[in-house]
Amino acid sequence: MIIQIIGLPGAGKTALAAALANRINAIHFNADDVRADLNSDLGFSPEARVEQARRMGALARLTSKQDYITVVDFICPTEETRTAFGKPDILIWVNRIESGRFEDTNKLWENPSNADLVILNGSTVEQEVDDVIRVFGLHDWRKPTTLMLGRYQPWHEGHHALYSEAGKRTDQVMLGVRDTQGTSEKDPLSFNQVKGYIAQDSVMTNAMVIKMPNITNIVYGRDVGYKIEEVVLDAATQAISATQKRKELGI
DSSP states (O other): OEEEEEOSTTSSHHHHHHHHHHHHTOEEEEHHHHHTTTTTTOOSSHHHHHHHHHHHHHHHHHHHTTTOOEEEEOOOOSHHHHHHHOOOSEEEEEOOOSOOSOHHHHHHOOOOSOOSEEEOSSSOHHHHHHHHHHHHTOOOTTSOEEEEEEOOTTOOHHHHHHHHHHTTTOSEEEEEEEOOTTSSTTOOOOHHHHHHHHHTSGGGTTOEEEEEOOOOOOOOOSSOSOOOOOOOOOHHHHTOOHHHHHHHHTO
16 A cells, blocks of 8 residues: 655645554655655756656555555655656645745645545644544554454454454454464465455455464563453354365365
């Protein structure tokens, strides 16, 4: 997923982008930082701005393809530069000011016609982050969360039932997928394959699915702020066999 945050200089793009990336555990690319290093050969002519946008888009797509949520903030002042960047999954326009500190940029600026969310004056940065998370259904890493840890080789009805029970504890549930591929004959699937089977479950389209190490032990001390709980499902659900599911699916 690529989230692009645009607006005039001084509008507050970077403050929003940094706070949002922190809350959703995303990679954050700021155009000034990229210009200072990778794009130090570029100036601010119209042609250079287009090339800057193209490179920023390419950089964002490289990380997004690796399953990282990527937040990019930069001015991106014209329709031409936005086309060069490419279509993000979410476009946010920070529209708090009528003009920025650079007159040449003010003259170039074209209001976007296709922003998914427009940020106006009147809210704190944290309130804006809350709005972005709520509007787009993003996962909030500060929100109380139930962890459901497993191999899911493959995902089946029993896991679905347990997920439903987990959702009664907290609104947000994280599926921690242990990276066990090849460790036994019962573990043929890679993380991406496991994630693909989970996505086939109609209620799991926006599930929080996270790759984790092959966790074999969990220890904790006193008053750690969470609890470990065994959930016992009905006998028929408990009896579902992942081995039989793999046979049925030809895995």
